[in-house]
Amino acid sequence: MKIDVQSLDTFNRLAHEGAQEATASMAQMTGIDATVDVTKISLIDRADIGEELGAGSFVGVEFGFEGALSGDTVLVFERGQTEEIVESMMPGASTDDSMGQSAVQEVGNIMMSGFIDGWAEHLGASIEHTPPGYIEGEGAEILPDGPETGEHDQLFVFRSEIGWEGESVNFFIYMLPEYEPMAELMAEYAETDADAIPIEKLAVFNQMTQQGTERAAENVQQMSGIETEAEVSQISFVPIEDVPRQFGEETFVGTAVEFTGAPSGFLLVLFDEQSAITVAEGLMPVEMDSDELTEQHKMAIEELGNIMTSGFVDGWANVLQQSVDHTPPRLVHDMGRAIIDPLAAQLGQHQQHAFVIDSKMKTDEVEFESEIHALPNEQELREALDELDVERADKTDADAGQIF
């Protein structure tokens, strides 16, 4: 089954417009101004869905849907926002739990009906949905398990992040369709063979990224003694200008390289400031006096970024049976969104959309988290996927010497 950039774009847009309509209905009901920041379509491991919700407390509504597409869709708010919603709908009303619950349910119902109807209309097919159910929970636990994946470990997920004007808090819409019907539908919408992507290889690419991340994590562990685990790997598709929007204004430290080969592109290794200090101290023989991020910390990060990049890129190179070279790492210490912005712009000179490959590693022992983001050249990625031998996907831990 093959899909193309056109069909990915069509569905991304559909989800985005659906989210916009849902947001507009909320604005009408509550007077709360909000905008859809970003919508992305991702292929991701079931277990990793909702990872971006962190540990916060959420409430929301959940629907099942059936018809041209089947699956689950949810809308979740941060719990703290319910008060504002209740107040805007019923000024002066007490904000006890039951009131909050019915307000969330009402807003959610209106928003999500619009969202599903938008899909049905566009697809020219009917999609039935169940009555909304109120849900609450911590972080990713609030999300439904999603449809059975059958032989697939991964699901296509549509995610919209909606920002509240003037507030740092957000809410999210997730749509989790069953894999097969979604894949078939996207294949139907493919227009040309020329830029077709074999859909099953996207999943293989994710596995390869996962293994690249594991290698990078091993390198961190060897150097710093901090035991880390590769957590999330996903491949997403977004318009190029939406790439920086997924990053916040928080400050990160890390390295960027340009890699060449098939595909070429950019690779970022990022640490939040606290993680950077933690991991850098693991690398340094002597205790540092300062809690602040110093030049010595940064030098350690630069070295670590280099090692992690090499581990990650080697993982790819082994599967692709291509050599992948990269430039020396450049150290960055800036707001996340500004770091990714020039990389997206450089790709944006030649392409209107981007595949973004994200992975994360974490540890429970100390406060440590690191992200790896790859932005491959779209056309070259398609070619690489086309040539990718599915059998080789589990070969990333092979000895590089066997191949080169």
Place this chain on the structure above:
Amino acid sequence: MKVYDGSQTEQATDSRPERIKVGIAEYEVTTETAELTTSGLGSCVGVALYHDPTNIAGLIHVMLPVADEMDDGKPAKFADTGTELLIDEMEAAGADAGELEAKIAGGSDMLDFSEGGSGIGDRNITQVRETLTAADIPIVGEDVGGDHGRSLRLETETGNLLVKSANREDQRL
């Protein structure tokens, strides 16, 4: 990307001015008392236009220099078509183009891997300057180049443009 003309912003009566976010490849023009904000400019450029007599203000966040090579129907994404679009929208909102003033920020060369020639940040800035010059709009304040990111806040009451960076002092243009 709508123009705020006052008919749809009744709730902005509290003391804090309404904050309007401008995303990458987007613009906003407002005739109201508000703060237009955009964040995470790396090589991107923020162009702020202000009409002092009426306090009409506009902000755009452009990503690439020239629309020509890649016509994808998103004029706000490019320095040339985006700046022109913002000027048009300012006029449509009631500002006299002959009385507009511009402030620009961004266009850093951080993480630019292009070999030889100038990077995207530089070219974005050059293009914005050319387009503003062609429209006879003076640049009365700027904070461009360097190797750091920026976030902007344009105050419509004064036309002040606040430039924030991760590791530097805030600047007021």
